[in-house]
Amino acid sequence: MISTRLNALLGIRYPIFQGGMAWVSDAYLAAAVSNAGGLGIIAAMNAPANYLREQIALCRSMTDKPFGVNIMLMSPFVPETAQVVAEEKVPVITTGAGLPGKYMPGWLAAGIKVVPVVPSVAIARRVAREGACAVVAEGCEAGGHIGELTTLTLVPQIVDAVNIPVLAAGGIADGRGVAAALMLGAQGVQCGTRFLAANECTIPDCYKDRVVAARDIDTVVTGRRLGHPVRALKNSYMHEFARREANAAISNEELEQFGTGALWRAARQGDMETGCVMAGQAAALVKEKLPARDIIEAMFTQAEQLLRGAGQWVS
Numbered sequence: 001m002i003s004t005r006l007n008a009l010l011g012i013r014y015p016i017f018q019g020g021m022a023w024v025s026d027a028y029l030a031a032a033v034s035n036a037g038g039l040g041i042i043a044a045m046n047a048p049a050n051y052l053r054e055q056i057a058l059c060r061s062m063t064d065k066p067f068g069v070n071i072m073l074m075s076p077f078v079p080e081t082a083q084v085v086a087e088e089k090v091p092v093i094t095t096g097a098g099l100p101g102k103y104m105p106g107w108l109a110a111g112i113k114v115v116p117v118v119p120s121v122a123i124a125r126r127v128a129r130e131g132a133c134a135v136v137a138e139g140c141e142a143g144g145h146i147g148e149l150t151t152l153t154l155v156p157q158i159v160d161a162v163n164i165p166v167l168a169a170g171g172i173a174d175g176r177g178v179a180a181a182l183m184l185g186a187q188g189v190q191c192g193t194r195f196l197a198a199n200e201c202t203i204p205d206c207y208k209d210r211v212v213a214a215r216d217i218d219t220v221v222t223g224r225r226l227g228h229p230v231r232a233l234k235n236s237y238m239h240e241f242a243r244r245e246a247n248a249a250i251s252n253e254e255l256e257q258f259g260t261g262a263l264w265r266a267a268r269q270g271d272m273e274t275g276c277v278m279a280g281q282a283a284a285l286v287k288e289k290l291p292a293r294d295i296i297e298a299m300f301t302q303a304e305q306l307l308r309g310a311g312q313w314v315s
Helices: 005-010 027-035 049-062 078-088 104-109 121-129 151-161 175-183 205-213 236-245 252-259 262-267 281-285 292-313
Strands: 016-018 040-043 067-072 092-096 113-118 135-138 166-169 188-191 219-222 230-233
Touching: 016 027, 016 040, 016 292, 027 040, 027 049, 027 067, 027 292, 040 049, 049 067, 049 078, 067 078, 078 104, 104 113, 113 121, 121 135, 121 151, 135 151, 151 166, 166 175, 175 188, 175 292, 219 236, 236 252
Parallel strands: 016 188, 040 067, 067 092, 092 113, 113 135, 135 166, 166 188
Antiparallel strands: 219 230
């Protein structure tokens, strides 16, 4: 069995986080992942505080295992959701799309373990100084909002830069990715795209089917002009966004407006053409829909086999 510092730190059986994906990572998916031995995460996204409080209560009704909440720091509701997670004493908080320093003292005082998702060494060092117990080093292979560096280059640099556990994210969807992440110095992994095809994930089947059918070249990145690039599967919406982004006559405000509601249309309404079907490059590694428990157990069984057999390469 694979055990790292994260297992004991967070009280989980497998050192794996389920990514906090907006309109995807709800209480049902989070509870399933936590019950399977990983760390399930509820996405606070751009939702108001009452939605998050309801999701936390629902998750607790389905699992007695540790779970987390992802706070997207670009959300206008962050002050309220930051207070909710402190009041509810959620075991773990992950953060993205910004710097969490403003909220860290309150979370730490509530006994919450904070694990920011970081795209660079500088940000990893900063959040470590501010009290993060671990960081998720996310490469640009990931789905949704991404940075510039690849997982392969980012993870070892962050491992060298901080003295807290590092999880690898971006491009990991099977045991080979887990084993590779551990060899890079990571103490665990975070996976989003693989859990899109979990049975307990409540997105429409047409979304899951698009992920399962994806090829290696089926994702594209848009939004770099706006300063927050996003990776998603190619479709009519993404092609039109790219066309508008290349048109200097279209303002950034108009481009932002075009993006409003696109993920919701895909993840909640099943609109595969005018919705933003967020997924990472690892979508091509996702071959079937399975229960979250089967996904996790298969990943770590394969990773353990690979790591035990690694001696064959050394004479």
